[in-house]
Amino acid sequence: MDRGKSLDIGDKLKLLRKQHGLSQRELAARAGLTNGTISLIEKNRTSPSVASLKSLLDAIPISMAEFFSILEEEDTTKVFYRAEELTEISPSSQGGVSLRQLGNAENHALQVLHESYEPGADTGPEWLSHEGEEAGIVVRGRIEVTVDGAVTELQAGDGYMFDSRLPHRFRNLSNTVCEVVSACTPPSF
Amino acid sequence: MDRGKSLDIGDKLKLLRKQHGLSQRELAARAGLTNGTISLIEKNRTSPSVASLKSLLDAIPISMAEFFSILEEEDTTKVFYRAEELTEISPSSQGGVSLRQLGNAENHALQVLHESYEPGADTGPEWLSHEGEEAGIVVRGRIEVTVDGAVTELQAGDGYMFDSRLPHRFRNLSNTVCEVVSACTPPSF
DNA sequence: TTCGTGCGTTGAATATAATTGTCAATCGGC
DNA sequence: GCCGATTGACAATTATATTCAACGCACGAA
Numbered sequence: 001m002d003r004g005k006s007l008d009i010g011d012k013l014k015l016l017r018k019q020h021g022l023s024q025r026e027l028a029a030r031a032g033l034t035n036g037t038i039s040l041i042e043k044n045r046t047s048p049s050v051a052s053l054k055s056l057l058d059a060i061p062i063s064m065a066e067f068f069s070i071l072e073e074e075d076t077t078k079v080f081y082r083a084e085e086l087t088e089i090s091p092s093s094q095g096g097v098s099l100r101q102l103g104n105a106e107n108h109a110l111q112v113l114h115e116s117y118e119p120g121a122d123t124g125p126e127w128l129s130h131e132g133e134e135a136g137i138v139v140r141g142r143i144e145v146t147v148d149g150a151v152t153e154l155q156a157g158d159g160y161m162f163d164s165r166l167p168h169r170f171r172n173l174s175n176t177v178c179e180v181v182s183a184c185t186p187p188s189f
Numbered sequence: 190m191d192r193g194k195s196l197d198i199g200d201k202l203k204l205l206r207k208q209h210g211l212s213q214r215e216l217a218a219r220a221g222l223t224n225g226t227i228s229l230i231e232k233n234r235t236s237p238s239v240a241s242l243k244s245l246l247d248a249i250p251i252s253m254a255e256f257f258s259i260l261e262e263e264d265t266t267k268v269f270y271r272a273e274e275l276t277e278i279s280p281s282s283q284g285g286v287s288l289r290q291l292g293n294a295e296n297h298a299l300q301v302l303h304e305s306y307e308p309g310a311d312t313g314p315e316w317l318s319h320e321g322e323e324a325g326i327v328v329r330g331r332i333e334v335t336v337d338g339a340v341t342e343l344q345a346g347d348g349y350m351f352d353s354r355l356p357h358r359f360r361n362l363s364n365t366v367c368e369v370v371s372a373c374t375p376p377s378f
Numbered sequence: 379t380t381c382g383t384g385c386g387t388t389g390a391a392t393a394t395a396a397t398t399g400t401c402a403a404t405c406g407g408c
Numbered sequence: 409g410c411c412g413a414t415t416g417a418c419a420a421t422t423a424t425a426t427t428c429a430a431c432g433c434a435c436g437a438a
Contacts, residue, residue: 049237049239050237051196064196068256
């Protein structure tokens with residue numbers, strides 16, 4: 001789970017503030033906070049409440065969405081990801097299915113997943129994605145893949161590729177875990 | 190200044206949590222917080238720290254940028270704006286110039302501004318926008334408008350319209366405040 | 379019924395963020 | 409040089425978020 005990076009709000013806020021030619025005190029006055037608070041936030045010595053941050057951003061002004069876009073956008077420069085940095089994106093209602101995504105998706109034209117299917121796991125038939133293509137290779141175990149009516153069981157080394165708009169379904173009929181590495185383009189959801 | 194709406198994080202978080210089939214306790218465990226905290230946040234009885242919110246969103250998972258996009262996107266449904274709800278967007282370095290924007294801009298194809306120029310106020314010559322058109326009508330006072338070399342002084346009732354990419358400048362040469370209502374499409378910045 | 383389990387809520391205690399008042403450092407004007 | 413004004417930082421206090429440990433409720437199974 002992507003619990004790593006704890007968002008360097010301080011620097012970003014400081015940068016924005018300076019870009020708008022504001023001192024800590026000026027910004028504080030506009031936002032209804034105090035300069036001390038801003039000092040602490042900018043040095044990342046406290047994590048402001050969402051309410052406080054909103055006051056600050058309103059006073060600059062810049063929206064929350066914009067602020068965090070800028071902030072997280074920089075992840076695009078990230079190249080290497082440790083296994084534990086992949087983010088789990090499966091709905092959790094789907095027992096036994098684990099979809100772990102490489103990086104941020106939103107900021108990339110490619111979405112790569114490390115999928116894991118427990119014995120009996122089933123994505124269910126109703127999986128509608130947006131435009132794009134999906135492809136993957138089975139890394140371990142076996143899995144039944146259904147795409148627009150066509151069914152096969154793939155095993156380690158086998159692969160698939162189809163248009164994301166076609167209805168598709170993955171089921172692990174075996175009694176061992178199945179792992180798949182897949183890719184979608186563009187990020188579909 | 191848009192200090193009004195204090196972001197209904199609670200409902201949104203609750204919705205997201207339910208959509209992912211998580212209980213408060215499950216989410217709390219994943220995020221390293223407690224169920225009580227989530228209860229309070231969802232009822233908007235506290236404003237979580239950015240760090241706490243990030244933990245929660247990471248555990249769902251969803252990015253901060255995405256979260257606030259969804260949250261602020263809903264403003265699109267907003268139709269009426271009281272005068273005090275317009276957001277000041279002038280760089281603040283420009284003394285005497287006030288640009289107050291209607292709504293959110295980002296989520297709309299149209300940006301409407303209520304502009305106010307103190308006597309002597311000057312936007313400066315270097316104002317480069319993105320593609321699109323700008324137009325406006327002078328509501329009160331007089332103002333000198335320069336667009337790509339052409340200069341005139343407009344007064345109440347007069348208007349202008351030009352391609353945003355042309356260099357343009359507004360100066361209040363008179364000794365009374367000048368007000369202008371203008372529109373740009375698409376939101377240019 | 380009577381358990382047991384899991385849900386969301388709440389009050390009191392604790393950890394943390396925000397304010398207050400002050401500090402030294404810096405910048406211009408004289 | 410001196411001066412007042414302004415900046416960012418810090419320690420101690422106050423306000424607030426978060427935890428902890430209950431509680432009441434709903435649902436199923438014995």
